[in-house]
């Protein structure tokens with residue numbers, strides 16, 4: 001029976017009996033001892049690793065309860081704490097929706113409120129796997145060369161001048177505390193959309209050890225006991241909205257303030273390098289492999305690259321969601337050409353995968369009208385996303401002497417997006433860790449297509465020197481910028497055949 005928002009009790013262990021039987025969790029928080037920590041309690045983790053881990057433990061057992069740590073956000077921690085760690089995932093498709101409560105979390109913490117408790121948790125011998133979904137920018141790595149960024153908060157964390165507040169700082173202090181008590185081996189698993197995410201995370205830890213001047217013997221002890229499996233993670237999970245919470249309440253009969261909604265599809269490819277064991281994620285459909293690299297390139301270049309392309313062009317054309325943007329006449333055809341003529345020929349896919357077919361499925365997933373993924377959400381943090389999503393493709397196409405026409409359109413769309421005005425004159429948000437640098441570059445340049453291109457190609461954190469100096473790519477980008485400037489997105493795409 002539907003209950004109104006005001007009268008619905010909160011989702012919690014004590015109210016689970018009010019939840020329809022087929023929506024109840026597979027595990028009861030508290031029944032399974034903690035074995036994992038997850039850093040980053042955003043919607044993606046709740047709809048992805050938490051679901052896989054709950055299903056794996058329900059199928060195969062193991063002490064793999066997850067302690068969820070939010071680096072900063074208080075809201076999600078408060079909501080989950082009040083719900084005994086329970087939350088629901090609603091899978092949305094045109095055919096209907098299905099809501100299920102997930103019981104993977106055995107506890108939640110907010111690092112900013114008590115960093116020492118999180119460092120102690122990372123040093124707990126019971127913890128043998130740490131997964132991360134903290135978004136690209138939280139790694140504080142330069143997207144072009146993977147070097148640690150010069151940032152005052154990070155520097156203070158690495159110097160040990162204060163309790164750690166950044167993700168690299170928490171990891172470093174946690175690993176050092178772990179080595180000090182000899183807590184045993186650990187897998188540190190990046191589940192963010194970074195290129196070679198396992199290698200990037202290893203590089204991050206190495207750079208932190210060096211910057212903090214950790215003595216060699218201690219650094220060696222850390223290195224010997226930590227593995228960095230690479231992963232490819234995939235599920236389209238938009239930010240939750242009041243409508244997400246309403247849908248959960250209607251389905252469950254109780255109020256869930258940590259509810260998320262997602263597409264039904266999900267995929268997880270994980271390198272099987274866990275020195276102290278792992279949940280049987282394969283029992284939940286994950287693929288365990290020796291090398292996630294080809295999967296990661298497939299997904300970052302095709303799914304995420306095309307997501308970003310749709311987001312920039314869609315936002316410029318005033319479309320609120322990715323699904324709305326796909327209804328711009330001519331856009332699906334352009335995206336198919338981008339995939340077939342440039343992305344698919346830029347890298348070696350996993351054996352047996354046809355990139356064009358994968359791309360068609362991706363476009364069908366983006367078109368799911370039940371998923372309201374805002375174009376401006378995908379468009380955010382472009383300086384951190386563009387390199388692995390589009391620019392690595394451009395670099396490989398250049399090396400092979402191939403055309404970069406469609407990837408140049410995506411670069412031009414990003415440039416026009418960060419300039420801050422949609423085709424109808426509406427202001428667009430610049431939500432990016434390099435926003436100040438981008439604004440300064442724009443202010444110093446001329447507001448012409450060539451001036452815009454030159455100003456932004458000069459951002460060395462985004463564009464490697466060889467790419468910024470490539471006259472052909474620059475000319476293609478300027479040509480697209482000129483067309484977008486004169487005609488706007490819709491007419492440009494209509495004439496783009």
Ligand code: CS2
Nearest residue numbers: 233234235236304307377378
């Ligand atoms: C999106 C991703 O917001 C974004 O940048 O491209 O979050 C995307 O939805 C996921 O990677 C899908 O697996």
